[in-house]
Amino acid sequence: MNDTLVTLVGNAATRVEYRETATGGVARFRLAVTPRRFDRQKNAWVDGHSSFYTVWAWRTLGLNLASSVAVGEPLVVHGRLRVRDEDLDGQRRFSADVEAIAVGHDLTRGTSAFRRVVKADPALTEPPKDPAGEPGSADAGVRKPVLQPVSEPSPAWTGTGGAGVVAG
DSSP: OOOOEEEEEEEEOSOOEEEEETTEEEEEEEEEEOOEEEETTTTEEEEOOOEEEEEEEEHHHHHHHHHHOOTTOEEEEEEEEEEEEEEETTEEEEEEEEEEEEEEEOTTSOOOOOEEEOOOOGGGSBOOBOTTSOBOOTTTTOOBOOEEEOOOOOTTEEOOSSSOEEOO
């Protein structure tokens, strides 16, 4: 199959909406991609026109997105591009969707801490809680995965800002 694969660098424009379906979980959010260029006349960087994409993620990727991404965070999304055209009230409209294969935080603009998901018995996952800490909320039915932090970097590894230097 000939798919159009794209890699987009942008910001989460909406919160991640996660739903369980008969075929597994699915997450959806909007990604804003804004090109920047240097304007020699103004001697400054300027933003171009923003493009918005709807990103879809299935199963484990969707669940992990819902637990990891907030509005405004810089992301890198890699996936299959799907362009849809529809007729709404006599007007033809186009939209671009991306079926995500991989999503991650853009580490050129900040840091991120990885937590491995521990696969456990579904009965052992944390039940959803409302803001007051009680079970049953607007997110009812969404189970949050049990996350396990990855061990701290070895003290022998130094953060030099470059490729890193191993001491000893």
